[in-house]
Amino acid sequence: MKFIVACGTSDGEKLTDDHFGESNYFYIYDLSGHDSKFVKKLENDTREEDVDLGHGDPGKAKEVSQILKKESVTVVLAHQMGPNIIKISKRFVPVIYRGREVDRAIDLLLDNIHLVEREWRKGEKRDYVVLDEE
Numbered sequence: 001m002k003f004i005v006a007c008g009t010s011d012g013e014k015l016t017d018d019h020f021g022e023s024n025y026f027y028i029y030d031l032s033g034h035d036s037k038f039v040k041k042l043e044n045d046t047r048e049e050d051v052d053l054g055h056g057d058p059g060k061a062k063e064v065s066q067i068l069k070k071e072s073v074t075v076v077l078a079h080q081m082g083p084n085i086i087k088i089s090k091r092f093v094p095v096i097y098r099g100r101e102v103d104r105a106i107d108l109l110l111d112n113i114h115l116v117e118r119e120w121r122k123g124e125k126r127d128y129v130v131l132d133e134e
Contacts (some may be wrong), residue, residue, distance in 0.1 A: 001117055003093075004039070005029045005075040005109065006068050007102050012041065014100040019082035021046065021064045028071055029106055031113065036106045042071065061087040068092065075116055077105055085128055093119045094128040105131065 008016045008023030016023040021044070028039040046063040061084035068076065069091065076088060077095045085094050093116050097105040108131045109116065119126045 001113075001120075003031045003075045003113070003116060003120075004071065004073045005031055005036075005077050005095075005106070006042070006071070006073045007105065008044075008076070008078040009102055013102055015077070015079035015097060015102060015105060017079060017100070019080050019084075020076055020078035020088075020094075021060050021082065021084060023078070026068065026071075026073075027102065028073065031075075031106075031110060034110055036110060040071075042067065060084065064088075065091050074120065075109075077109065081128065089126040089128060090124040093126055095131060096128055097131045099133055108133075 006026040006028055008020040009027050010016050010024040012027055023044050026042040026044055028042055030037045030039050075093045075095055079097060079100055081094055081096055088094055112131060115129045119129060
């Protein structure tokens with residue numbers, strides 16, 4: 001199964017140390033089989049528009065979701081997720097990686113893609129996946 005993953009980052013090397021929706025950029029990856037391919041760097045322009053909105057604002061979740069759906073994203077990968085994780089999981093499989101390195105997170109995601117597939121099949125009743133270093 002193929003998944004399109006959005007990583008929340010500020011520099012492309014480390015996952016942002018804030019909630020996913022607060023990332024400066026979303027790095028988009030195509031995961032097919034046992035391979036990953038970087039697709040593009042996408043600016044998170046909702047950060048500037050929603051300065052007054054707090055964490056968990058439903059408008060923020062909607063805006064971020066619309067940006068990612070245009071890119072056919074199915075998985076969101078972050079170091080942290082905020083209260084919007086429940087709203088986001090209706091459209092995406094949220095994956096929380098306890099580390100910070102983007103490359104390592106993508107590798108672990110590939111190694112555990114069966115967990116993502118399981119959640120994807122649940123539809124709007126998805127839960128999030130947590131990846132820890134082993």
